[in-house]
Amino acid sequence: MxxxxxxxxxxxxxxxxxxxxxxxxxxxxxxxxxxxxxxxxxxxxxxxxxxxxxxxxxxxxxxxxxxxxxxxxxxxxxxxxxxxxxxxxxxxxxxxxxxxxxVHGTTLDSSWPRLAPWRKLMVVWTMRRYVRELRKVPFQHASKEPWPGPLGDEPIACIGPLFGEYDAGPFSTYAGLADCFAHKLDVAVRMKKAPPFVAPFDASMPLVFTHLDLVPHNVMLDDAGRVWVIDWGISGFYPQWFEYAAMAAGWEDMSRYGGFLARGIAGFYEPQRCFIDSICWALVTGAFM
Structure with missing residues (x-):
């Protein structure tokens, strides 16, 4: 045409x-x-x-x-x-x-360089509020204990950047998710692809609703300046620190202060993010070990 x-x-x-x-x-x-x-x-x-x-x-x-x-x-x-x-x-x-x-507007990664400092602060503050709202979202089955993964009537395989190129699970319990990541760490250490002394998977925090891809290209500013969140394709209930671990790199790519902004939005969970970095080899190359 x-x-x-x-x-x-x-x-x-x-x-x-x-x-x-x-x-x-x-x-x-x-x-x-x-x-x-x-x-x-x-x-x-x-x-x-x-x-x-x-x-x-x-x-x-x-x-x-x-x-x-x-x-x-x-x-x-x-x-x-x-x-x-x-x-x-x-x-x-x-x-x-x-x-x-x-949504009539632009994604945050394209509009960020043109925003005034005060407007950038308002966007970050709004995103911070959004993440706190997400963490209060009730599990879809009020009578059941939350399980990790996407929304559904039964456990569904987990997908997203923290799981590598392949699905993980499904997991019927939080412990099952923790065991999976413990195994990935064991594989990475045995194959000498991770430091010998890495802090274990942090299962101390509750499962909360997590977008899991809250990077700037999934945030939009409409023509009135309001903040929208799009693309919920890999969202679900995950440990509270997953949001930061999944989003930090995208914000760092957008701005020299991106790491600070990500912490302001989702909280400081850099040690937990380092855990994911330590098992990257096991998530990708060693995924079936």
């Missing part, structure tokens, strides 16, 4: 004009949309496309991502795109199409 034939975003219909459409009609709009919002599809298999001036469809989404986003919207004041509809995919249980609101 040539540039002259591409419909501008502003001239797209609103959700109020689209909500009567069938699932198939919405998917046709998704497949034909020229408005792809992800910058580099060569490194990300997820597609997010505008179908309306205030609406996008994201694909694929796992059920636990949909559940997490809805859970956060109903239990916190954190701004996250509202889900309008979910449409099952055709090739498996974990590939839903999710119709959600489009």
């Amino acid at each position: 040539t540039e002259a034939k591409v419909v501008s975003r502003e001239s797209l219909p609103s959700w109020s004009e689209l909500q009567h459409l069938s699932d198939d009609a919405l998917l046709d709009l998704f497949r034909s949309s020229p408005h792809e919002l992800l910058a580099d599809l060569t490194i990300n298999t997820t597609s997010v496309r505008m179908i309306g001036r205030d609406t996008v469809i994201k694909y694929p989404c796992a059920p636990y991502e949909v559940a997490a986003q809805a859970h956060i919207a109903s239990t916190t004041s954190i701004l996250t795109p509202a889900i309008r509809r979910t449409i099952p995919g055709r090739t498996g249980l974990n590939n839903f199409y999710v119709v959600m609101d489009f």
Whole structure:
């Protein structure tokens, strides 16, 4: 399609004009949309496309991502795109199409250099409040003891940067998660890929709801300057220090003061982060040992 034939975003219909459409009609709009919002599809298999001036469809989404986003919207004041509809995919249980609101704004990594110092402080303070709200989110099954991992009716395999390139679990107990990381440390030490004296996995803190990818490109500032959090695909209940360990590097890449900012947002857990760094070899190269 040539540039002259591409419909501008502003001239797209609103959700109020689209909500009567069938699932198939919405998917046709998704497949034909020229408005792809992800910058580099060569490194990300997820597609997010505008179908309306205030609406996008994201694909694929796992059920636990949909559940997490809805859970956060109903239990916190954190701004996250509202889900309008979910449409099952055709090739498996974990590939839903999710119709959600489009946030008019920019990601924090692109807008940060242009922000005034006071505005940067307000963003960090808002993120700090958001993380504290997340840590108060109730477990989805009030009558059960929390288990580690994504939201679901039963334990689900854990994914994310702290687990390496492969899934871990599922774990029915916190102790199971701790044992997994203890084994990774043992592998790294035996293969001489970690120092011989590393502090053990810290299981002293409670399992709390964790975004687990709270890096600047998953934080948005809308046109009114409000702070939004997007992409809940690897979120779940994890030890309290996981948030900092997963986000610190992304903030350090954005700013020379990024490490300080990450600590201000999620707390100081550098020793626990060093534990993850110590077992990196076992998480990747030695994942099946």
